[in-house]
Amino acid sequence: MKTDWSAFLTDAGAEFEAGKVIHFGNPQREQEVALGGPVFSDLSHLSVIAVHGADTAAFLQSQLSNDISQITDSHSGLNAYCTPKGRMLGLMRVFRQGETWYLRLPEDTAEAVMQRLRMYVMRADVTIEDVSDNFVRIGISGEHADEELGTAMNVVPAETDQVTHAADITLLRVPGVQPRFEAYISAHETACKLWDSLNVRGAPVGESAWRLLEILAGLPTVVAATSELFVPQMANLQLVNGVSFKKGCYPGQEIVARMQYLGTLKRRMYLGRIETDEPAAPGDALFTGADGEQAVGRIVDDQPHHDSGQAALAVIQITAAETSSLHLGSSGGAAFTLGTLPYSFES
Secondary structure, three states: OOHHHHHHHHHOOOEEEOOEEEEOOOHHHHHHHHOOOOEEEEOOOEEEEEEEOOOHHHHHHOOEOOOHHHOEOOEOEEEEEEOOOOOEEEEEEEEEEOOEEEEEEEHHHHHHHHHHHHHOOOOOOOEEEEOHHHOEEEEEEOOOHHHHHOOOOOOOOOOOOEEEEOOOEEEEEEOOOOOEEEEEEOOHHHHHHHHHHHOOOOEEEOHHHHHHHHHHOOOOOOOHHHOOOOOHHHHOHHHOOOOOOOOOOOOOHHHHHHHHHHOOOOEEEEEEEEOOOOOOOOOOEEEEOOOOOOOOEEEEEEEEOOOOOEEEEEEEEHHHHHHOOEEEOOOOOOEEEEOOOOOOOOO
């Protein structure tokens, strides 16, 4: 995070931990107001990788899970970067400004993804670099978030995955139970002005509240602790427009396609609540109440819910989720109770 933006957030009441904004003084209240909004959040826990050069489109098409030809100045999309075994090394949202493609992903997976991508560049005209410091990143959510953004943007994205641009702002509409947006701002003064305008009727929230909104939207994330654990379909990526089965080859494509067409999916991602005040970490194991020896699931992400306990996404064996009680950490651990995702599973 740039020093001037950090100083601005400090003056705005931000509390920091390990360089990230954790809250603005009342984390429990932030979790509550985030469910209705309008709220806005610093997104410095997300990194931005730039990929540019004459061969970028063809290169990314050969590396990522989704159809890169659909990424334009006005359309973004989720993409997985898989190992040859079909496991997700990273999960990112891709958007474009002119001839540069940007990959937005969790900070702790950015370096690993860049290193792997660079291995395959070879003689292609492609440059890959971390440009996180080129942008202030702000997330905006709430029933009337589009109206709030209308004061700063002439055109606000009307549909999920749509992108619009102002002089210094690229604005993405992303999935959410309420309308949600991500703003990428290249000028510090513009970022401060947008933050102040949102602060008139909205409330600033920390990283945890924003991640709670991702969880409730049923959107998976891949962090360092869960890198290479899940095939895309295990994390419901085919249900949130994150994988194409019509494009050409990419690392792991044969395994991903085989799972889709032969019906071999044995695990998928569920939304649930954990009855504990102690947060779970990505990668933590779930067990059935009857058998505490073999893990049947792994936490994807978990954040406090203001009602009680934790809201979580977890990849779980389908048979266990449908027939058994689930518990965190051991067969006698805190109960994991299934909830309802905002989209349906495939037949």
